[in-house]
Structure formats: C-alpha cells, structure tokens
Amino acid sequence: MNDFAQAVQALRPQLLRFAHAQLRNEAWAEDAVSDAVLAALAKPQAFAGQSQLKTWLIGILKHKLIDQIRRHSREVSATTQEDDEDIDALLFDETGHWRDKPAEWGDPEAACGRREFFEVLELCVEKLPGVQGRVFMMREWLELDSAEICKELGITATNLWVLLHRARLRLQTCLQERWFGNPAQRAAA
Amino acid sequence: MKFLFRNCREVTALVLAGEDRPLGLVERLAVRVHLQICEACPKFTRQVALMRQALPRWRAYRDGGH
Numbered sequence: 172m173n174d175f176a177q178a179v180q181a182l183r184p185q186l187l188r189f190a191h192a193q194l195r196n197e198a199w200a201e202d203a204v205s206d207a208v209l210a211a212l213a214k215p216q217a218f219a220g221q222s223q224l225k226t227w228l229i230g231i232l233k234h235k236l237i238d239q240i241r242r243h244s245r246e247v248s249a250t251t252q253e254d255d256e257d258i259d260a261l262l263f264d265e266t267g268h269w270r271d272k273p274a275e276w277g278d279p280e281a282a283c284g285r286r287e288f289f290e291v292l293e294l295c296v297e298k299l300p301g302v303q304g305r306v307f308m309m310r311e312w313l314e315l316d317s318a319e320i321c322k323e324l325g326i327t328a329t330n331l332w333v334l335l336h337r338a339r340l341r342l343q344t345c346l347q348e349r350w351f352g353n354p355a356q357r358a359a360a
Numbered sequence: 361m362k363f364l365f366r367n368c369r370e371v372t373a374l375v376l377a378g379e380d381r382p383l384g385l386v387e388r389l390a391v392r393v394h395l396q397i398c399e400a401c402p403k404f405t406r407q408v409a410l411m412r413q414a415l416p417r418w419r420a421y422r423d424g425g426h
Contacts, residue, residue: 189422229423259369267367272400279410289421292414310380311415312422317380328381336376343407 175215179208182225186232193236193308195301196243203239207232233313240309240323258340273343276351287357288350295345299338306331307338366390371401375408 183204190200210231211218218227264270282288299307306324309315315323321331350357363386366374371394374387383391395402 223424226423259373263367263369263372267369269368269400273404273407275403276407276410279413282410283414283417286421288414289418292418293422296418312419314419332377332380335380336373339376339379339408339411340372343404343411346411 175218176212178224179211179228182228183208185225186228189229190232190236192297193305193312194239195305199239199243203232203235206235206238210235237313237315237323240305244323244325258337258344262340262344274347274351282350285357291350292342292346295342295349298345299341303334303338303341306334307342310335364390364393366394368394368398368401371395371398372404375401375405379408379412 186204186207187200190203191197194200194203207228211228218224262270276282296304296307298304306320309320309323310317317328317331320326321328324331371391374383374391377383377387378391395405
C-alpha cells in the first residue's frame, strides 16, 4: 500500500464515527465509508495536498452519506415515530410556563473560544435520539435545506419542524446540563 | 388581540421555528409582545442566538480535524 492509501485507511475509524452519527445505522455507515474511501483512492490526484486530507475525505463522505439516505429513505422515515418522550412536557407545565427558567449563557465568544465547548456540543448532538439526530445533522452538518430533507425522507414540512424543534430543545437542555450549568466541568475541561 | 398573547411554551416554539422557516407577521408580533413582558423567554432567545453562532463553528471544528 502506498503512503496515500495508508493515510486514507488510517482515517477510516473517524469517518465511520461521523457516518454513524449521521445515519444511525452500522451497515449503512460501513457502506458510505467504503464508497468514500474507494472514491478517494481512485483519484488521489484530486487531493493534491489542496487541504487537509481529513477535510477532503469528509467532503467526499458527505456526498456518500446523502446517497445512503436516498437509498434507504423509506426505512429512514418509517422510524419517525420512535422517539416520543415529550421534551416540551419536561420543560413546561400545563399552563405553558417554564418549570425551570432558562439561564443566562453569557457571551457567545466565551463559549465558542473553547475547544472543549465543541467537544461537549458534539457529544450532545450524538446523544440526540435517532430520527431527531439524523434530521438535525442533515440540516446542520450536511447543510441540506428543508425542502431537500423533506424530499429525501418523504416527510412533510410540519413533520420536519417538529423533529428539529425537539432536537434543538434537547440540545439546549444538554448544553445547560453539561456546560453552562456546570462551572466545575467547564473549568476542568 | 388575544392572538398576540402566547405563553412561554408557544413562544419558545415560534422562536425555534424561526431557525428553520420564516415567521409570519402575526407570529413575529406575538413573539415581540411576549418578549417585552417575560423575563425567562428573552434568555432562551439569547441561547438560541448563541447556538446559531456556534453551529457553523462546530461544523468547522468537526470537519477541519481534531
């Protein structure tokens, strides 16, 4: 194996983790990563050191992930019912008031300047329940717009908004628990 | 006028919906009215704004190698 092929193979575990976070399915993630690695090895001249190898591979992987989502769209959207724990009911009482008032998170730059903040954010995204996680990552990581996501998954716009609403609420709750509401961890991180 | 007065759960839903679709005129007004009289929801709105700034940087962190 030449150096280029070795460097590509060495990144495989990381690509697999990313693919799994997006697809939430082992077999599909394996397929997407294999497709991406094959495509990369087929045209090493396309890389030509233009950027970091990892960044280049992730760019290829993103296309392969969209292919997988397309291929399995029926199965992906068939599971939209799975996570029904009502995050709204946990946060609001029957009259629609906050059970615990939201906290002041302070200057965005203070959080965004910390690498550890993004590690916590990453963890919170990966903890999102299946369908919410998939849809949220299609939106915020693959950067697909609403119409594309609805088309690929065969769901309605209303359906999509409900899923994104829950995902965003969950993410904020997770960040509150693990970062903003946890100064000890923030200092130690 | 009643349509302009929403509770925190409803306003939170509108603020989050605003991340994914344009809000209508009545929706925007209802949010504005509520934010004037509520102490909690403006904080939530600032959390949403922080997330909006953080997510593109999370993407860069994720894709750029760590």
